[in-house]
Amino acid sequence: MSYLVDTNVLSELARRRPNADVVSWARGVSTVTLSVITVEEIFFGLAWKPNARVREWFETFLVEHCHVHPLTQDIARAAGELRGRLNASGAVRTQADMLIAATAQAHHLTLVTRNTRDFEGCGIGLFNPFA
Numbered sequence: 001m002s003y004l005v006d007t008n009v010l011s012e013l014a015r016r017r018p019n020a021d022v023v024s025w026a027r028g029v030s031t032v033t034l035s036v037i038t039v040e041e042i043f044f045g046l047a048w049k050p051n052a053r054v055r056e057w058f059e060t061f062l063v064e065h066c067h068v069h070p071l072t073q074d075i076a077r078a079a080g081e082l083r084g085r086l087n088a089s090g091a092v093r094t095q096a097d098m099l100i101a102a103t104a105q106a107h108h109l110t111l112v113t114r115n116t117r118d119f120e121g122c123g124i125g126l127f128n129p130f131a
Contacts, residue, residue: 004069004104005032006113007041009129013061014054025112025129032066035103037096039068069103078102086121093118 010032012022026032039062046055062068079095079102086093101122104111110125119126 002107002109003029003033003112003127004100004107004109005034005038006100006111006115007038008114009112010034010038010042010058011045012114012130014057019130021131022129032061033107033109034066034068035100036068036070037099037103041096069107071099071103072106075099075102075106078105082122089121091121098122 009022012018013026042058046058076099079098082102082105083093083095083098086098097118101111101119101124103109104124105122110127111119112127112129113119114128114130116126116128
């Protein structure tokens with residue numbers, strides 16, 4: 001199975017004492033696949049609340065273990081349509097989350113996230129390694 005890793009899972013791995021279930025799941029993954037949105041969210045967090053240890057860990061991890069999917073016109077379109085349909089049904093979602101969901105959809109990836117509720121109804125596989 002191929003996975004797209006959400007920001008909250010990557011942040012957990014950077015903690016001094018990460019959740020044991022998340023670490024166990026990550027040990028079985030050879031390459032971590034991310035959306036470029038997750039990269040932006042991590043660097044936003046590090047600029048907002050600087051942490052030299054986490055920044056160094058993330059920059060090394062990004063180069064050595066990650067494949068990053070860029071945004072494309074097709075992903076942007078799918079995210080906009082998905083967000084519009086969900087909003088119309090009363091399920092308001094963020095632009096960032098819908099771009100991540102559309103990336104998972106486009107590449108047939110299961111999204112690994114703690115926040116599964118944020119992605120319900122998106123037509124993608126979900127896995128919560130915290131559970």
